[in-house]
Amino acid sequence: MNEIRKEDERVKGTQEYVLLDLSHSPETGFDQFAQVVKRTFGKELFVGLWVTLREMGSTLFGKGKHTVSYPLEKMPIAPRYRAIHDMLRLLESGNYRCIGCGLCEKICISNCIAMDTKYDENQRKEVSEYTINFGRCIFCGYCAEVCPELAIVHGGRYENASEQRASFSLFEDMLKPIDMLTQQKEFDGFGAVSPNADENIKKTPLAY
Amino acid sequence: MDPLLIGTVLKSIIVLSIVSALAGFGTYIERKVLAFMQRRLGPTHVGPFGLLQIAADGIKLFTKEDIIPSNANKLIFSVAPAIAAATAFIAISAVPLFHTFEFTVPVINQLVIVPSVIADINIGILFVLGMMAAGLYAPLLAGMAQANKWGIIGSSRTAVQFLSYEVVTGLSVMAPIMLVGSLSLIDFNNAQADGVGSWIVWQQPVAFVLFLIAGFAETNRTPFDLLEHEAEVVSGYATEYSGLRWGMFFIGEYANMITISFLLAIIFCGGYSDIGFVAGWLAMLLKVAFFFFLMLWIRAAWPHVRPDQLMWLCWKVLMPIAVINIVITGLVVMLG
């Protein structure tokens, strides 16, 4: 795995494109014949054979294979990838961040988010139910972008197949478990606050 | 009862079952080899190293629904796969696979001589080539019977490709026949019994290459797999086939690959004669395995040709070369 990543990083840095020298198609019969002779008795065919044989050798005895043994191994997901949503908690209190404002529900272009809210005993708006219908979700990321509290974000779970349509779709399934709060990372993907957000804010005078 | 008949039947059964199994095993080997050449894994999950993948595929093929399209000619549609498998196996019957086995039966203490060839006929080479040529009916009929335009295209390609390359096969093998002076494959083998130096390939490299190329075409292998090339004609003659019938085409193809490998080994590469300390049967297996591997290797390495290039290659390049080769060989034989 590490090897592959290193290689990927190496490739990522500099892209070395090579323009192919595409010769003209043979026009006369003789040209064609010459081309066949050249290709047959030139090394081209054997180069091909050599390359495949060499790769086979290196696969069996050398560098190994490219294949990622999914699902035993998984590739890391880029932060901007839009996978199954996560509902985050406040790091200080462990309360969930969602305030039930309904903006995600409104902005959702596939109309797959639904929530029930109520007035709770602490005189706060409480989200009593929250679901995303992943059969309809197109993972556009608008919900994460519109969320004023960074409560709903795209997590790393991209395996959407399940026996039940309802899987992952409830608030509790998406919510960061309270015992894993320490592992919660601030979202840096689609819709996160920009790194220079503080600079763009005009402060309110608080004279008193 | 005639011991010959019993022996023939027994041998037929043994060869049939082994070759069938090998055909299946061939698919496994093919997938593994291609995977390694492309730095992949190939089958890994079913059984150790994915070996039982063959069984899994078999079960799948056997249990799959057998669909006959409503507009198809049902009889021909059903029979075509059987032709594919049958001709392939019948062709093997005249190929001497190994030595003639000699052993003493312990109880009756009698020496039994078992020729490894099922039917030792003196025109073996003609029979084998003829039988393989007859195999052309399978994809031809299958493609025409299934009422599918891709099938029709597949079958027309079959007719063109197989008939054309039949010429090259026939002509290229003429030169070795002239050298050996026999059509019996056992005679071919015996003519090359004097070690590696006596292999016909050294005398007839051109014929060998031509036969090899034609062999690829005859067995519908890359770079000549035009009959059912997915990117062009969906699945060609096999478009409407599924399940066991489709599997029979597959078995036929792999059996043909094995037959061609044997033919190449026997006609050009010394057959089952011992090479120094290497026993003949082992040498034979190694040679066959090499040719089989070569087919897979080429599939991994080379792109396939266009139909027009295929015809051009056959009639304008290969056939003239084969004729010239015969003429030269003929002159050498007459003058020498």
Place this chain on the structure above:
Amino acid sequence: MSENMITMTIDGVACQAKEGEYILNVARANAIFIPAICYLTRCSPTLACRICLVEADGKRVYACNAKAKDGMEVLTSNQEILEERKAIMQVYDVNHPLQCGVCDQSGSCELQNYTLELSVDTQPYVIADTTREAKNWSSVLHYDPGLCIVCERCVTVCKDMIGDAAITTGARGGVELDKEYKESMPKDAYSMWNKLQKSVITPSNDTDSTNCSDCGECIAVCPVGALVSRDFVYTTNSWELTKVPATCAHCSSGCQIYYETKPTSIENRDQKIYRVTNEWNYLSLCGAGRFGYDFENRVVAKNEVAFRVAIDAIKSAQAIRFTSVITNEEALMLQTLKEKLGVKLFNTEAKAFQNFMSSYTTHSGNMLFGGNIKEMMQTSDFIISIGSSLRNDNPNVRYLFNNIQKLNKGAGLYFHPVGDSLITSMGKNITQIEHKVGTEEAILYWILDQFADKEKLPSEINEYITSFHEVSKKTITEKVITDVTETVVDAETGESKEIVKKVTTNVEKEIEVVANRLLDILDAPADFDATLEKYLGKKENFSLVLGEDLYFHSQVKNLAHLVALIEEFTPFSVAIIPPRTNSLGVALLCELDDDMNDDKITTVGYNTIGDFVLSSLGNGDLDMPAMNQQEGTLTNMHKRVVPTNAAVSYHGYELNDIMNELGFGQDLTVDWTSLLPTGRGFKSVDFDSLPNGYTNSGEENRGYRLENKTTKSTSSIPTKIVTSDISGEILYRCNPQRQFNEFTDKAHQIFEEFALYVSKEKAEMLGDKATLEINNKEFTLPVVVDDRMSGDIIKLPDFKHSHEIYTHFGDSRFKSTTIRKA
């Protein structure tokens, strides 16, 4: 209309307006936008927000209280005005919590809108915040002062429209504004802030809860999320709700409402009504309309067995008994059943109303009464209400009564046996006459006497009225000033001069005093004549509203006759309030029979008792859709046929299915709409073409107006006053404020119970529970104090049909009874 129409221009657009109309109203009527937070179209200007500042003929005026003049040129904005407005919005945003995410008003919030409209993006002003706790004012009202911007719309509407005046501005206890701001800030913004910083809305009775009719109009007008119904708080965002325009099905006002629906929950995707809203600039709802919306009859599938039984029951029934809470279409279906199957149609309240109306028609020649309540609201300045407990019977007429006092500076007379302190609290020029039960004829005769053109009035009537006049001679002492001319001889000059001296002498004089014995019958106050004279000064537009007491009256025919005479010979325009939701429609459409409550007659009940019961309430033998589940039209007291729509799904059988099964149905229920008889004033129009809304100028664009059919009137002379004597404890059949029928009772936000409603004094006598006896049947009911009632009469509700209150009361709304503590 006597007002002169004038032409003025607003932002270069020529606008027609009535002289004296407020500029803001002219702009609104002509779809020109002038920002305004505190002003309500039909109410008096508050001048709290000062954001409607405009330039009229070069002067800066507030559009909400500046009157339009001919040729006036108004500019709605210029740079200075915009700065002034922006400063005001910046002030409004000071310390307003940034909790739009959870606020119920978010998305339809005027503070949000104007903040964006005036592009407020910085906050230059600052002041220490004051802690303000959210409170529940009543069983439905939830007030969060933290969100409140003290625009006083709630206060204004409660006073001007509703008449409760239950809320007012109170002290906030915030810190004083920094003196510096006075110089640095725009003037209007500073004075607005100065007021805002000092006030907050509180109940006007100095307690923590409002004493009001829980109509929730304050919730409707609140521009921010400060006032929300307790049930609605935080349940949904306004943008998720689908507005279904409909008609309120509870009383005969037939107000336009929007059912706002959304799926019930995540599991249950059936539409549910979350709240009811109204066009609050043009119409006010009552508590039943606003909160009594969840009376739907949830039926998941058709019950075929019950349907079969129902068909047989209808085929074999001799009569169908129903209530007036049905659509015109259903009424027409029932009438069709009568015509085809020969069943009788029983509907007590509609029958009583029909009797009254037919007698009225006979004597006046008009099918419909002439008065129009909407017009009265705008123009009338003197109102008399007879025979209706306004607070309970019809909130819209009560709003009318209040409106005339508050906005038209009018006067009012309220005739009713049961005293109501709310009515008298509506204005200074109101007299309440708690007359004896059954003396309504005397009132009407008195009106004829007082207001009729005596020369045109038939002489017999004149004579009869005059017979009540008691001319008595009375000696009064009068100061008479006489000029006495004296000849005085000047002592010095010797000239004699004539000088005139004024000499006051007391002269005893006998004058004729006309005392009207009719007023004695009515127990009018002693100085009533003088009061009335004061009331009538400068009054031009007279209204008379009549209520249910007159239809349930032994002299119903005579009363109707007198009403016809009043309409003919006095300047009064008369509005007759139908007793129930669609009583007018039923009375026009159905030939009703007298219900004798004979047990031998097999009846099918529709939402009421019967041998087989079709019910929209879910408790009958076959389910029917409730009013919020069906399309159809209602005929309201404004003489309009208005459409209503289905807001909630219904999957059972409808009346039209029964009609189809019997062979005289239509494809759809609304196909009956165009079949409503044109001979009875209806129009042959498709349901789908009926509008249901208001124009910018507040004109009602709903359904169509019933056409009045005139016939030749028969002139005859009304009979003389018959006074019936009711003795003992008196019961008055009257529902509590927000209850009209079993549907309101089913709604979960209507809490008024089925109990005896009595005045405070009476309650002390009766205790918590009382047993009363009517027609040998005993009822034990809780006793509830209605602190606005006075007198001994006990109100007994009729909204539960299982108690058969109508049957027990017979042809009167009053009933004598015996009552004891339970």
